Amino acid sequence: MPDTSTAPATTATPGATAAPLIALRNVCKRFPGVLALDNCQFELAAGEVHALMGENGAGKSTLMKILSGVYQCDSGEILLDGRPVQISEPRQAQALGIGIIHQELNLMNHLTAAQNIFIGREPRRALGLFVDEDALNRQAAAIFARMRLDLDPRTPVGELTVARQQMVEIAKALSFDSRVLIMDEPTAALNNAEIGELFRIIRDLQAQGVGIVYISHKMDELRQIADRVSVMRDGKYIATVPMVGTSMDSIIAMMVGRALDGEQRTPPDTSSNEVVLEVRGLNRGRAIRDVGFQLRRGEILGFAGLMGAGRTEVARAIFGADPLESGEIIIHGGRALIKSPADAVAHGIGYLSEDRKHFGLAVGMDVQANIALSSMGRFTRAGFMDQRAIREAAQGYVRQLAIKTPSVEQQARLLSGGNQQKIVIAKWLLRDCDILFFDEPTRGIDIGAKSEIYKLLDALAAQGKAIVMISSELPEVLRMSHRILVMCEGRVTGELSRAEATQEKIMQLATQRESAVL
Amino acid sequence: MANNIHSAPTASMATPETSPGLRARLFNPAARQKLLAFASLLLLMVFFSFASSNFLEVDNLVSILQSTAVNGVLAIACTYVIISSGIDLSVGTMMTFCAVMAGVVLTNWGMPLPLGIVAAIFFGALSGWVSGMVIAKLKVPPFIATLGMMMLLKGLSLVISGTRPIYFNDTEGFTAIAQDSLIGDLIPALPIPNAVLILFIVAIGASVILNKTVFGRYTFALGSNEEALRLSGVKVDFWKVAVYTFSGAICGIAGLIIASRLNSAQPALGQGYELDAIAAVVIGGTSLSGGTGTILGTIIGAFIMSVLVNGLRIMSVAQEWQTVVTGVIIILAVYLDILRRRRRA
Numbered sequence: 001m002p003d004t005s006t007a008p009a010t011t012a013t014p015g016a017t018a019a020p021l022i023a024l025r026n027v028c029k030r031f032p033g034v035l036a037l038d039n040c041q042f043e044l045a046a047g048e049v050h051a052l053m054g055e056n057g058a059g060k061s062t063l064m065k066i067l068s069g070v071y072q073c074d075s076g077e078i079l080l081d082g083r084p085v086q087i088s089e090p091r092q093a094q095a096l097g098i099g100i101i102h103q104e105l106n107l108m109n110h111l112t113a114a115q116n117i118f119i120g121r122e123p124r125r126a127l128g129l130f131v132d133e134d135a136l137n138r139q140a141a142a143i144f145a146r147m148r149l150d151l152d153p154r155t156p157v158g159e160l161t162v163a164r165q166q167m168v169e170i171a172k173a174l175s176f177d178s179r180v181l182i183m184d185e186p187t188a189a190l191n192n193a194e195i196g197e198l199f200r201i202i203r204d205l206q207a208q209g210v211g212i213v214y215i216s217h218k219m220d221e222l223r224q225i226a227d228r229v230s231v232m233r234d235g236k237y238i239a240t241v242p243m244v245g246t247s248m249d250s251i252i253a254m255m256v257g258r259a260l261d262g263e264q265r266t267p268p269d270t271s272s273n274e275v276v277l278e279v280r281g282l283n284r285g286r287a288i289r290d291v292g293f294q295l296r297r298g299e300i301l302g303f304a305g306l307m308g309a310g311r312t313e314v315a316r317a318i319f320g321a322d323p324l325e326s327g328e329i330i331i332h333g334g335r336a337l338i339k340s341p342a343d344a345v346a347h348g349i350g351y352l353s354e355d356r357k358h359f360g361l362a363v364g365m366d367v368q369a370n371i372a373l374s375s376m377g378r379f380t381r382a383g384f385m386d387q388r389a390i391r392e393a394a395q396g397y398v399r400q401l402a403i404k405t406p407s408v409e410q411q412a413r414l415l416s417g418g419n420q421q422k423i424v425i426a427k428w429l430l431r432d433c434d435i436l437f438f439d440e441p442t443r444g445i446d447i448g449a450k451s452e453i454y455k456l457l458d459a460l461a462a463q464g465k466a467i468v469m470i471s472s473e474l475p476e477v478l479r480m481s482h483r484i485l486v487m488c489e490g491r492v493t494g495e496l497s498r499a500e501a502t503q504e505k506i507m508q509l510a511t512q513r514e515s516a517v518l
Numbered sequence: 519m520a521n522n523i524h525s526a527p528t529a530s531m532a533t534p535e536t537s538p539g540l541r542a543r544l545f546n547p548a549a550r551q552k553l554l555a556f557a558s559l560l561l562l563m564v565f566f567s568f569a570s571s572n573f574l575e576v577d578n579l580v581s582i583l584q585s586t587a588v589n590g591v592l593a594i595a596c597t598y599v600i601i602s603s604g605i606d607l608s609v610g611t612m613m614t615f616c617a618v619m620a621g622v623v624l625t626n627w628g629m630p631l632p633l634g635i636v637a638a639i640f641f642g643a644l645s646g647w648v649s650g651m652v653i654a655k656l657k658v659p660p661f662i663a664t665l666g667m668m669m670l671l672k673g674l675s676l677v678i679s680g681t682r683p684i685y686f687n688d689t690e691g692f693t694a695i696a697q698d699s700l701i702g703d704l705i706p707a708l709p710i711p712n713a714v715l716i717l718f719i720v721a722i723g724a725s726v727i728l729n730k731t732v733f734g735r736y737t738f739a740l741g742s743n744e745e746a747l748r749l750s751g752v753k754v755d756f757w758k759v760a761v762y763t764f765s766g767a768i769c770g771i772a773g774l775i776i777a778s779r780l781n782s783a784q785p786a787l788g789q790g791y792e793l794d795a796i797a798a799v800v801i802g803g804t805s806l807s808g809g810t811g812t813i814l815g816t817i818i819g820a821f822i823m824s825v826l827v828n829g830l831r832i833m834s835v836a837q838e839w840q841t842v843v844t845g846v847i848i849i850l851a852v853y854l855d856i857l858r859r860r861r862r863a
Contacts, residue, residue: 070749089751090748090749090750090751091751091752091753093751094751095751102749106743106745106746106749106750107743107746108738108739108742108743108746108747108809109742109743109809110738110741110742110809110810111735111738111739111742115735115739116746119735119736119739119746119747119750119752120747120750120751120752122732122735124732128732129731129732129733130730130731130732131730131731131732131734131735133730172750
């Protein structure tokens, strides 16, 4: 038996006495501008559920993508049964028995559930050229039966709900007979019944000796399912502790690097401020169903909910990016007719997309061009751009928002995520927008930049801007919002004041589906 | 369009527990588009048969079939590429290149007929393989890569042939490939030329391969979500190259048909055929964004185009106006497709 005591900083636990099923040693990974993983360690024993925790951006997903061959590490090694292995592509990971359920669903919508599950491993007949469609559907049906899931394997995945698509992903991972199964927030889009189902499946697999890496933010879930917990923070490995006998507070303290109590802030009372934006009865298909809310001056309204709950859709509809079927939008007391983003901007609405690179930023253009993009009318003289005025305005915002860039001529794509986000904010501020939609404003940016964005949001609210913040990170919603609106399946399922909001209450509202049938 | 009621977006979503049986299969969006295209084709034919008494003459119908053969085969080649969410602008000049290479092998080298056939298909596959490698390995966007191939192959055809047509007078039976009628020999009342027979054989083969084989499955998967396919451990580059290679081989068949019909390889021919082929694919309901499409739809699309041209001609509409009408039809077909998608979303 190889000696495992060299694994640094692991607490000895039962089940980790033999060579671990998987060991990651001293793994480093650098992305442009970010050291995503800094000398990380991780061990997984056969038959254990090992929770991997850390705030968003801590490096959990990156570490698991290295284990599953999506990324390659810059340095460090991966040991399987104590032997070093190279995993340079997903196919190799699969061959080694490492399966992963990605957080973003990776399915082919035009193909059926069964075709998705067995893509790349289709049962074949007639010289191995033809797909044996019957066997394919039979095998998929067998997996669904094992999962006690009532789903026709011939249904195109694009016609399933997000929760059902997730189940297809799980079925796909199960179909590999994997020895290692990585689940990246598998319950993010599931309701309680489905979560129970998932846990039953996980326990079955555990009994068969499969090692499971379980990434989740939900503490109560981890209590139920996890044996050990490893914590990461800012791309670094912090510690591994047994779940039993460890308090949640101490895990959180490891995650955030400090105790949580200092976090409670009292928001300013904005309940008597002027209502700057009111929407009533917004509808569009299944995505937006009878949504209404009010937004006041100086307020940060948090939009909470699961992926696909309709929050982004509501923001985009108000911004005029997508058409509405019905509904009223009232701005500063007057009905506004918004048919395009140009109309919305004219009414002082700015929208910061969750996907900066695609929708928010012209990454190939420089900082000043990006900041001035929405306000070109102001900088135009007889059809020509007033370059000097643009530069001065941009420099003003670079100073005011502390955007870290060598100059305003720097290409936007060369800046870090946090600074890119600030450029988009500057763009809307320059346009005199006083209603700002922030869609996942801190996604993909590191922890230092996050707190700067938070300060900036607070400062903007204090200046009287009205802010809607869409966020899937509950701690972020709880920390920043003055008031919280929760959505589920296109409907607003509840509104919570800052005082009454807890993670549990939000989750309950976020999973409050209309019916038991998915 | 009586089946429009089934396109209500919530109908299938509200009851996900019902299995997609025959009903769902008949009325799924792809089938609906096919029905729509087929109905349009019938409508056109009814219209022209009233507009001109000559339209339904056997000779005229045979001429429609004959004129669909080349475009139909090229459109089948394009269907594969477009389903994989690529595009191939080189199919027209690739067809000509294959015809020229058949001419080199048969006329210049005096080899027997079967070798000429193999040569045409081989050089089509080779050209497609080059396009595929440029796209998959060098990461050149398909539009640019195949635009380059279009010019490259056009130039090569001219260079190899010395800019003169290569005639197949010395190869016995070459014209029979497209012009004779095996069906007519069996059933004298049906003088359907072999070119059309080849079109249908290629169509059936391509349809089976697309829907039943692993290769077909990956063609759809590439167009639906390439990243998901990659993460599933499938060798995405290999299959992408395979799609273009296969498509190239089919262009080789088109090259044989056109060379046989003209009894010569005309090196200056070919440019412009790719756009007709793409138009047929799109009219047939294959989405340019990839992931969906059928060979049957493409064949219907190709027939819509040739019925339109034929019908307008026997109504004595000037050729210039025929082109205008074809343009309008293409835009209309894609617009209908967009409308349908929007309603579903």
